[in-house]
Amino acid sequence: MEIREFTEDDWVQIWPIVHEVVRAADTYTYDPNLTEEAARGTWVQTPPGRTVVAVEDGRVLGTAKTGPNHGGPGSHIATASFMVDKDLRGKGVGSALCAHVLEWAKEQGFAGMQFNAVAESNVAGIRVYERLGFKIVGTVPGAFEHPTLGRIGLHVMYCDFG
């Protein structure tokens, strides 16, 4: 598996992954009816942000986007999001993507990375993030309407690079 920068040709493989994730509506706070155009606008970042893909034998296994979490006086903290092909989860793709964007953000001079909205049901993701240095800063109760679990908390997570 190689992780490299997004190129235009990757989108045709990324969109089915994003589409499945947003329709499932069990991890991300995206509109489940997000159009392909809006998804592309959200997912494909330009500098100072970055979008990458994890690929193996020409197949896109997963993707990540990263960039400043806020503007101006908040722009020294990065954020990131990850999506992995439904059929390939639990094999370390998300973990490799997260490690990659952390490394990139450190190289770029960011002081830390924040996740704004991690559904507390996403225990596999949270375990990966914690192993890579993230801590739960706080939890907004009931802020995520899970399709089967009902209203659950959204964690704010942070990894300090200092």
Added chain:
Amino acid sequence: MEIREFTEDDWVQIWPIVHEVVRAADTYTYDPNLTEEAARGTWVQTPPGRTVVAVEDGRVLGTAKTGPNHGGPGSHIATASFMVDKDLRGKGVGSALCAHVLEWAKEQGFAGMQFNAVAESNVAGIRVYERLGFKIVGTVPGAFEHPTLGRIGLHVMYCDFG
């Protein structure tokens, strides 16, 4: 003082308020070089969001914007931002705007309101928010580069309507 919905004619009075706030860069995570066009695009909300102004004798004293904090499974929680004319702070304008948008969000059926990035130096704002029912959910350390205080924390605050 009356608080009412934004109309096109208000922008000419809102922009100097927004401009001063973003250039000061001591409360909000906006680019201090935000253009008027970008400011307008950010500040003037359309449904399901809303922008309001606090006016007295035709003068805009302050303004607020509100709407869903996230999309899809996070869209039942509102967020809001407030800006008050520099010369009129400490007179209850921000407090009245905050109470107004809380009332509006409750009427709209939101389940709570979240603030994503409250600079911990903004003690006057935090006092108002706490009096109106907000609690600090967590603090991201050093996430705000204050022009005189250096890197300080950004609070995530939440007010539950339940």
